[in-house]
Amino acid sequence: MASLIEIAADPTKRKAIVDDATRMLDAEVGDKRGFSGKAVKIAFKAVKGVSPGMIPKSIDALLDDFCSQMQPFWEAAQASGGTTRAYFQSNSAGIAAALLAITDARAQKSTQRVLKGAYNKLRGQAVKHITEAMPRLADLVERHGS
Secondary structure (H helix, E strand, O other), X not given: OOOHHHHHHOHHHHHHHHHHHXXXXXXXXXXXXXXXXXXXXXXXXXXXHHOOOHHHHHHHHHHHHXXXXXXXXXXXXXXXXXXXXXXXXXXXXXXXXXXXHHHHHHHHHOOOHHHHHHHHHHHHHHHHHHHHOHXXXXXXXXXXXX
């Protein structure tokens, strides 16, 4: 079976992954409620306002690193005998830490003040938001990794 990195290297599959991940992110942001949800929605709107297509471009730019970090979790989920959702939810802290290591490094290097500011404002709640997104993330990985 091909690795997530190999799958993402195929231009047709990559576009489908980016499109699905963009829809997933839109759905996650749309589902946010309360004060922290409003902050996420404002930041997301600001990021989208920087440039048309900023979200899919950002996902595409991060995809190889995300695939590298997700591969061990994907393999472990397949070996677990359970569902991908269950495995990802029970390992959500480790998955969040792996993904945030990538975005933290990118944010540190960013010269885009709006993007960096939005990221820094939301970073404190990032593990919570990633954990909440785990069912959709598991479905995304399973759909494209299988």
